[in-house]
Amino acid sequence: MTxxxxxxxxxxxxxxxxxxxxxxxxxVTKERIAEEAKRELNEALAVVFPxxxxxxxxxxxxxxxxxxxxxxxxxxxxAVTKSGKQQGFVFKVASTGYGGPIVLLVGVDTEKGVFxxxxxxxxxxxxxxxxxxxxxxxxxxxxxxxxxxxxTIGKDVQAVSGATISTRAVVRxxxxxxxxLRGEGK
Amino acid sequence: xxxxxYYFKNGLLGENPVLKLMIGLCSVLAVSxxxxxxxxxxxxxxxxxTCSSLVISLIRNFVPNEVRIPIFIVVISTFTTIxxxxxxxxxxxxxxxxxxxxxxxxxxxxxxxxxxxxASRKPPLxxxxxxxxxxxxxxxxxxxxxxxxxxxxxxxxxxxxxxxESFQGMMAMILPxxxxxxxxxxxxxxxxxxxxxxx
Amino acid sequence: xxxxxxxIFKIIVSAAFVDNIILARYIGLCPYIGMSSSVANSIGMxxxxxFVMVLASIVTWVLWNYALVPLGLExxxxxxxxLVIATLVQLVEILLKKNVPNLYRAxxxxxxxxxxxxxxxxxxxxxxxYGYTLFxxxxxxxxxxxxxxxxxxxxxxxxxxxxxxxxxxFWQGYPIVFIATCLLAIAxxxxxxxxx
Numbered sequence: 001m002t003x004x005x006x007x008x009x010x011x012x013x014x015x016x017x018x019x020x021x022x023x024x025x026x027x028v029t030k031e032r033i034a035e036e037a038k039r040e041l042n043e044a045l046a047v048v049f050p051x052x053x054x055x056x057x058x059x060x061x062x063x064x065x066x067x068x069x070x071x072x073x074x075x076x077x078x079a080v081t082k083s084g085k086q087q088g089f090v091f092k093v094a095s096t097g098y099g100g101p102i103v104l105l106v107g108v109d110t111e112k113g114v115f116x117x118x119x120x121x122x123x124x125x126x127x128x129x130x131x132x133x134x135x136x137x138x139x140x141x142x143x144x145x146x147x148x149x150x151x152t153i154g155k156d157v158q159a160v161s162g163a164t165i166s167t168r169a170v171v172r173x174x175x176x177x178x179x180x181l182r183g184e185g186k
Numbered sequence: 187x188x189x190x191x192y193y194f195k196n197g198l199l200g201e202n203p204v205l206k207l208m209i210g211l212c213s214v215l216a217v218s219x220x221x222x223x224x225x226x227x228x229x230x231x232x233x234x235x236t237c238s239s240l241v242i243s244l245i246r247n248f249v250p251n252e253v254r255i256p257i258f259i260v261v262i263s264t265f266t267t268i269x270x271x272x273x274x275x276x277x278x279x280x281x282x283x284x285x286x287x288x289x290x291x292x293x294x295x296x297x298x299x300x301x302x303x304x305a306s307r308k309p310p311l312x313x314x315x316x317x318x319x320x321x322x323x324x325x326x327x328x329x330x331x332x333x334x335x336x337x338x339x340x341x342x343x344x345x346x347x348x349x350x351e352s353f354q355g356m357m358a359m360i361l362p363x364x365x366x367x368x369x370x371x372x373x374x375x376x377x378x379x380x381x382x383x384x385x
Numbered sequence: 386x387x388x389x390x391x392x393i394f395k396i397i398v399s400a401a402f403v404d405n406i407i408l409a410r411y412i413g414l415c416p417y418i419g420m421s422s423s424v425a426n427s428i429g430m431x432x433x434x435x436f437v438m439v440l441a442s443i444v445t446w447v448l449w450n451y452a453l454v455p456l457g458l459e460x461x462x463x464x465x466x467x468l469v470i471a472t473l474v475q476l477v478e479i480l481l482k483k484n485v486p487n488l489y490r491a492x493x494x495x496x497x498x499x500x501x502x503x504x505x506x507x508x509x510x511x512x513x514x515y516g517y518t519l520f521x522x523x524x525x526x527x528x529x530x531x532x533x534x535x536x537x538x539x540x541x542x543x544x545x546x547x548x549x550x551x552x553x554x555f556w557q558g559y560p561i562v563f564i565a566t567c568l569l570a571i572a573x574x575x576x577x578x579x580x581x
Contacts, residue, residue: 007250014245014257018264018464025268026460032275040278098578126577127219128339128357165578208559211414212503259471263464271460286510289463293503295415362409363570370563378555 045078048107048117049090052080058089063180071096071169072176075103087111091177092121097169099124102133104170106177108147115145115174123166130166138170147178190315197319204327204369205376209295213287214328215365221344224332226280228325230273230288234265235297236317239305243313246306258301259292266292296320331368335359393524396517398579400528406504407536408566408573413504417537418562427541429488431534435527437477438505441470442526445509446519466509474499504533539569 045055058079060066066074076092088109094101102123107116120134132138138160145156151171153159159167197203203210213231217223238261249257270288273281281288291297300320305313336342339359341349358364406412413434420430445466453459477499481489499505508529512522543565552561 003250007253010249010257011253014249014260018260021264022267022461022464025271029271029275033271036275036278126357127360128355208418209415211418212411215414216411256468256471259467260464263467267460267463270463286507286514289510290412290503290507292463292467293506358571361570361574362411363567363574365411366563366567366570370560370567373563374556374560377558377560381555 044105044119044121045080045090045107048105048119049080049088049109050116052082052087052090052107054081055079055090056081067176067180072172074176074180080107088116089181091180093173093177095169095173095176097123097125097133097166098130098163099126102166102169102173104173106173108177108181110181113147115142115147118142118170118174120170125163125166130160130163132160132163133166133170138167142174145174147181149178151175151178190311193312193315194319194322197316197321197323198326199323202323202327202376203296203299203320204324205373207296207299209299210324211369213290213294214324214331215362215369217284217287218328218332218335218365219339219360220283220336221329221332223280223283224328225325226273226277227284227287228321228328230269230291231294231296231324232318232321234262234269234291234294235300235321236314237265238262238297239300239313239317240310242301242305243308243310249306254306255302258298258306262297262301263292296324327372330372331365334368335364339364393521396521396525397528397531398576400525401532401535402573402576403579405532405536405573405576406507406529407533408570410507412507413502413533416499416502416504417533417540417566418559421537421540421544421562424538424541424545427537428534431530431537433477433481433499434502434504434533435530437470437473437499438508438526438530438533439523440473441466441505442509442512442522443519444469444473446512446517446522449513462510462513466506470499470505470509504529536569536573540565543569 042055046052049055055078058077060074060077063077068074073094074091075094078090078092080087080090088107088111090105090107092103092105094103096102100123102125103121105117105119105121107118108114109116118139120139123131123134125131125133138158141158149156151157151174153164153167153171157167157171201207204214210231213227217227238258241261242258245257266289269291270281273284273288300317304316308316333343336344337348338356340355341347341353356364358367400406404410407414407417416430416434421427448465448469449462453462453465478489508526512525515525517525540562544562547561547565556564
């Protein structure tokens, strides 16, 4: 009997101390983690929409019915304002590439009708090939492109060599965003 | 103090956890794509390994034999969770890059194996020496692999380009086959040099 | 309905082959290297892993969705999951010892090592991370275990042949095993892009 008590005591003490230590660390780091996530989002938003001052979450449903397929999905939207004036939108979208969904932020200046920036948040493309779509070199060509662009790969958009499918995924995201804002999305 | 060094050195080469004992391989191969990931992973493993070894050694006389494994697991997973939370809070990019391999430290065989084979039988000072040796040995191997993979895979070291612009990264080095190939070569080199040393 | 079958099929192919847990994700390497010296042992190990993996992912899925998330205790995930797995492994060990002593002897020290088999813990994490339903989690864990077993048996087959081959002395043992693994991983790269 004393044996069982000893075992139970040892387990209880160790688990109790562990639980205490963990909840302490959790409380200390919780706010910091939430803050980090928020800061990261704001930084990413500022990158895809340089000069934007205020990014407010925006209800996607107010765009009406959204296009949604196996390859593409709108996830979130942010309305960008500068000194109280509506400037444009940033969309978070998922577009399927070679290794799985590529999650992108796409910034659009609705005043001028141009793309302001694209940033890849998550992807599982092949390192060294498809992963290059996340690089500056590829994404910078979308800067300042008008919404009315035809986005023909090879003509308007320089594809990443060896990664046609990943390139297509990024282009698909732009086309869908452009169509939505031109009011042609179905 | 001499004993401290003895146990510490043991983990570095003679009983290097990765190359000799063949444990803790998963994270070595998975995160060694870039050197900064390797250093982060090494630091995380050293922390968890040293803290758990110290605690396990301190409570070794208090823990009944029947439940020692569950208790080791509780101790190790506590420290792993702490590392996970702290990394998320203070080093978010690094934590993102290593993803699931931070929580997987808990099942890193090195830690469990050292807890079972060493820390639960030796006084705290020796346990810490052994843990530090093993941890540093692990970090050395993972960094050695990371340097080669980042250099040839991306042409960079710690994200600083070292090759001229025209360098095309070797994809194989970033992908799984390169990792397997490298670790095979490393073990062969270690075998060869150990054998030559004996002669 | 059709879409559902398709999505299940997708989970199976991607978990077993495209994202093969050993050859593409580098998880579960210790038993992969340790238990692959003969085909018979590797099949036994594969079965043990399959059994524990499926059980563990069901139990952890239920705990995660009905206990940890509602209580806001997500940060205890690592500890809870690893303890569930440790308990299950103990159970499998007792059952094997009693009913299949041969297999038990063959696995020796590796059965307790299933506890520290990253593959099982990783599958339970990924199962909840991907937001699968219970049914999908079961399919997913079976497929991952299948991929694990396939990789293990393939390597065991190669190692049985390697025993007859002439290899430079310092390449014998683990180094040549990793070179073989490297070639296997290259072969499995061919599955990439199969599932969209």
